[in-house]
Amino acid sequence: GAAGDPLITEIQDWNRYSGDGVDSRPYGHPSEFESQVVRRNVAWLTADPISSVNFTPLHELDGIITPNGLCFERHHSGIAEIAPQDHRLMVHGLVDTPLVFTMADLMRFPRENRIYFLECAANSGMEWRGAQLNGCQFTHGMLHCVMYTGVRLRHLLEEAGVKASGTWLLAEGADASGMARSIPMEKALDDCLVAFRQNGEALRPEQGYPVRLVVPGWEGNMWVKWLRRLEVGDAPWELREETSKYTDLLANGKARRHTFAMDVKSVITSPSPQAPITHGKGRTVLTGLAWSGNGTIKRVDVTIDGGRNWHTARLDGPSLPKALHRFYHEFDWDGSELFLQSRAIDEQGLIQPTKDELRAARGENSIYHNNGIQTWHVGKDGTVENVEIS
Ligand code: MTE
Ligand code: CO
Incomplete structure (x- = not known):
């Protein structure tokens, strides 16, 4: 219980003293407690940061809009x-x-x-x-x-x-x-x-x-x-x-060549390797993003057991053509290991393929247009890893 919790029984500094006034931040910035929410690059991917890429911290975001300061740069x-x-x-x-x-x-x-x-x-x-x-x-x-x-x-x-x-x-x-x-x-x-x-x-x-x-x-x-x-x-x-x-x-x-349109795709953003489960068993929120260059997303399926059982995820927020769609799936985690996957279907009925299906169709040498289903393994301790299962 909360009995004796000093955060409740003691008056805290932010409650005792006035804070900074208006104009202390003429162009606002995030809380100092959100300093981990930044774009990051992978140093070994490119020879030099001049011709390079850094990545949007998708695991730290919700909804469908990316804040301007976090949009990946290429x-x-x-x-x-x-x-x-x-x-x-x-x-x-x-x-x-x-x-x-x-x-x-x-x-x-x-x-x-x-x-x-x-x-x-x-x-x-x-x-x-x-x-x-x-x-x-x-x-x-x-x-x-x-x-x-x-x-x-x-x-x-x-x-x-x-x-x-x-x-x-x-x-x-x-x-x-x-x-x-x-x-x-x-x-x-x-x-x-x-x-x-x-x-x-x-x-x-x-x-x-x-x-x-x-x-x-x-x-x-x-x-x-x-x-x-x-x-x-x-x-x-x-x-x-x-x-x-x-x-x-x-x-x-x-x-x-001339493969212009981006294919139907989705990914679970939490839990994910940088967003492990830290609360133990019980009530758990799974969330992710789905998108398609063909238009809107019709449905997102999710599985927590590597594809044995699929559930229709709950889409929430605007469903706009050629925009991100946000999905959720709430479940009770029993503390056992999980294999999380999501599979998006767009308004044209196109279904996100498995990575094996992609490789069978397009060979081993591609880089671009990988819209394969992503698998995250959740360990009993809640840590999450990028894996493939077949
Ligand atoms: N336009 C110019 N002039 N120079 C560039 O290097 N990079 C392209 C595209 N437009 C690029 C460019 C690439 S490969 C991508 S993925 C997007 O911009 C990235 O847009 P962003 O930096 O806003 O995320
Ligand atoms: Co690019």
């Missing part, structure tokens, strides 16, 4: 720091009128607000051949979901007037990597945004300030940050990022 040549008044966005190629927009010009187009997930095509890539990294931050953390404010890419293209022969669009960044990807015109005119805000505030420099491309449901690599050039053409450009990278080598030696 840069090919570090963070470009661009003053908005010095930024230009050019539209040229197969258009009636080549145009250059300033940020002030972009602000005069009608704005839209949309919530979308962004997943790097390489997310879970290190897990293709077997369980490797111990934490959903590292296995699944090249993922974020925020509300973007921006203008329809369609409006900018219409302003320039796309010629009938203009079937492809090249999007290029202003950073030192000059990141560029070819996008089919149909997608460019459909739901792409040229965004300058995320979660209400200006984009962070890490996310492409002052402006980035939003390509809903498609490979994160195509969401060009520090967007400076849009060229209309009649064929894909076949640049490095769509030939030597972001293609999938199959068992027969051929490679899949």
